[in-house]
Amino acid sequence: MASEMTRGEQNLVLFQSLIPTSEKLYVWCYDKDGGFIASSCPQEEQTLLDQTFYIFGGLEKLTAYARDTAKTYPEMIGSPIGMQWALSYESERNRGLIFVIGPVFYTPPDEKQIRNALIPYIRNPQRSSWSDSLCGLLGELSVMSYSVFIRYVLIIHNTLTGQKLDLQTFHKKTGADLNRKTSTASGHDRYKIYVSEKAMLDTVRRGDIDYMDALQNSMEMSSGVPVKGQEPLRQIKTSIVVFTTLVCRAAMEGGLSPDIAYDLGDSYIQSVEDCRDSGELNALAHAMYHDFVYRVHYLHSNPSYSHAIQKCCDYINLSLDRKIHTADLAALAGYTEYYLTEKFKKETGQSVSSFIRTAKIERAKTLLKTTGLPIHEIADMLAFNTPNYFIQVFRDITGMSPAQYRKQWKIE
Numbered sequence: 001m002a003s004e005m006t007r008g009e010q011n012l013v014l015f016q017s018l019i020p021t022s023e024k025l026y027v028w029c030y031d032k033d034g035g036f037i038a039s040s041c042p043q044e045e046q047t048l049l050d051q052t053f054y055i056f057g058g059l060e061k062l063t064a065y066a067r068d069t070a071k072t073y074p075e076m077i078g079s080p081i082g083m084q085w086a087l088s089y090e091s092e093r094n095r096g097l098i099f100v101i102g103p104v105f106y107t108p109p110d111e112k113q114i115r116n117a118l119i120p121y122i123r124n125p126q127r128s129s130w131s132d133s134l135c136g137l138l139g140e141l142s143v144m145s146y147s148v149f150i151r152y153v154l155i156i157h158n159t160l161t162g163q164k165l166d167l168q169t170f171h172k173k174t175g176a177d178l179n180r181k182t183s184t185a186s187g188h189d190r191y192k193i194y195v196s197e198k199a200m201l202d203t204v205r206r207g208d209i210d211y212m213d214a215l216q217n218s219m220e221m222s223s224g225v226p227v228k229g230q231e232p233l234r235q236i237k238t239s240i241v242v243f244t245t246l247v248c249r250a251a252m253e254g255g256l257s258p259d260i261a262y263d264l265g266d267s268y269i270q271s272v273e274d275c276r277d278s279g280e281l282n283a284l285a286h287a288m289y290h291d292f293v294y295r296v297h298y299l300h301s302n303p304s305y306s307h308a309i310q311k312c313c314d315y316i317n318l319s320l321d322r323k324i325h326t327a328d329l330a331a332l333a334g335y336t337e338y339y340l341t342e343k344f345k346k347e348t349g350q351s352v353s354s355f356i357r358t359a360k361i362e363r364a365k366t367l368l369k370t371t372g373l374p375i376h377e378i379a380d381m382l383a384f385n386t387p388n389y390f391i392q393v394f395r396d397i398t399g400m401s402p403a404q405y406r407k408q409w410k411i412e
Contacts, residue, residue, distance in 0.1 A: 207297030
């Protein structure tokens, strides 16, 4: 380990010389099992940011990246609060050391939105202290465009590995082929694309803040508008303009004021037109979608709910892939379990368990409509004890089995 520590620290010194002192961009070194070795981050911020990386699942992604020797390019990872990192590795094939670049934000973080996004991660007083400390540090963290960040990432990656990976090659390796699917899709494939896009826009109409599965599935199913022109960025821009227009309309159908929606959509479309970098365009599209979803979500937040109960509802909707215990919700709200269950039922009209089951079945309906996942996998993804129990709950709420529901959407 001593030799690894020396090598990792030597690399950190080299990377610091490659990054201008005006940029608050840090590099971290871990072993392949996620053990922290060293960082260029100031000592007083190291523990907090290392903890943040861990809480947002960074170490799990790091160890998976270390094991996947087929990946020869940097891995970009994000978080629910818009904080971004990148992973790279040493030249040895066994990847004894993994380097993390970040964190950065692509746009200035909004403390109120950050605090709302952190709600599901605060389950005990220690996490509450972490949340307060992180929000207090927001103004000190790096804010840079995607294009600037990825250039630093590629400099570090190429220095580590000896590769000569450029932006175009990196985007080709990590992004979708924009012309691949729409030109060859069969009628059935196009129907699937329609269904997946409808589900993706439904998340906007509902203000569903746990939207990533629907968005990712739609992006995988459809490659955008197949417009070809002299300018390489034109096709991407056209797709994002169309995407923005659809999302804007869905947000209005979800209750967002047309005055706000049109102005917001026009602002994003102008930003798209002004953009000169494909990577930054992808980040901009994601930021636009996130913005509209959260604006509709805030509109749908029931004004008759107390702050504590709304926090619990948000936590449930962001935690459908796990067992949700009343004790966790009570700790989040700062109530006893008995008081929470009584207050929750009084304000929402449902018991905690009924609210959770209904939310899980709504997510199951989206998965059944937009994916070909086996029913037993959907049951497992939503943390039902058994597939049979999932089928029973689904039938109780919808009046039909998951298979019958899927059949009416023609998803095989």
